[in-house]
Amino acid sequence: MGRTPLDAPARQQEVFAAVLEVLAEVGYARFNMDLVASRARASKASLYQRWPSKARLITDALKANMPRLAQPDEGTFAEDVRQIMRAWGEPQPFDTAGIFLGLLEGSRQDADLACLREEHVDRAYTEHLRVAADRAKARGELPASLDAEVLITALISTFVLRSEERGVVDAIVDGLLRPLIGTFRAK
Structure with a gap:
């Protein structure tokens, strides 16, 4: 058999x-x-x-193993980001940081992987942040001229590199994002 x-x-x-x-x-x-x-x-x-x-x-x-995330609407960009990253931080049966580091390494070496990653993985993970950033721009929380892709990359990179740390989501939102948003509003 x-x-x-x-x-x-x-x-x-x-x-x-x-x-x-x-x-x-x-x-x-x-x-x-x-x-x-x-x-x-x-x-x-x-x-x-x-x-x-x-x-x-x-x-x-x-x-096949991508988590299904709901689009949060908590009323502020910082709280939307907090909810999205908490969903990313839900226990997974795989070493998420190791997988993402392997993908980044591979994308530098293999153009096919880079294209496939951008098309199928990056978009799925960043779409919720893009929607939240667009809403934040519409509310005046973020300047219309802000390059949301750079901000999203910074948030994801920080999360991936520090994902094993306890309280990393709150540290990113409260220690990085909220002060940054305050700087945007002050201008």
Whole structure:
């Protein structure tokens, strides 16, 4: 009797779990189909048959394991950011910081991964912040000329790099964002 095919949802999730574990453990440069095949008890040929590159396999694994977030509307940009980041900080079965660091490393080396990451992962994670920033601009909390993409990148980068710290969301919102918003309003 053969193994369950890789397109079966439960089997595919096993493969995706192995992908994310390997990426977090070894990074993108050392990530390979052999490691995933061994961890997922699958053949390397069957992985390549379904995913022609490690960039596509990683992207599909991330898309399948992306948290579903509601768009908060707390009345202020700072509180919207706090709610979004708290949702990001919910316990995940994977090493989120390790995965994002592996993605960043890989995106510098692999143009295909960079494109796939931007299209499928970055947009999903940043869309809630973009909506919150647009609302904040409309309310006058943030200047209309503010490059929201730079602010969003700064917030995400700080969160990823410090995600293991206790109270990181409150530190980002209260120690970084609120003073920054106050500076914007003072101008």
